[in-house]
Amino acid sequence: MPQNKEPGPSVKDDELYEKLRDEGNSKEKSARIANAAARDGRSAVGQKGGSSDAYEEWTVDDLRERAAELDIEGRSDMRKDELIEALRDH
Structure with a gap:
């Protein structure tokens, strides 16, 4: 059965x-x-969001989990600096 791709009203x-x-x-x-962007404008929605510590502040376990x-x-063989570089390049 084909799915309707329309998001709805x-x-x-x-x-x-x-x-x-x-x-x-x-x-x-x-x-x-999409609704927030329509209400507040796309640029306003783009400015929202969470914050996170710099990768340098993360533990190696946290970096591996994100990787x-x-x-x-x-990732399991990477050192902390290698994990950070791989995450930033991704």
Whole structure:
């Protein structure tokens, strides 16, 4: 059965919604971001977001966990500086 790709009437920025879905985001997250962008403007939404310590402040275990999420090969043999470089290059 073909799936309907239309986001539905509750999504206010269809173009952004589709882009976010194509990037692999969930329907809920894509709709939430698209609606915020339609309400507040795309640049305002782009300025929001969390903050994180610099990679230099992370533990090696945390860096390896993040590298695993990004499927970076060879991470288990990398030193901290190599992990940071691989994460930044990804």
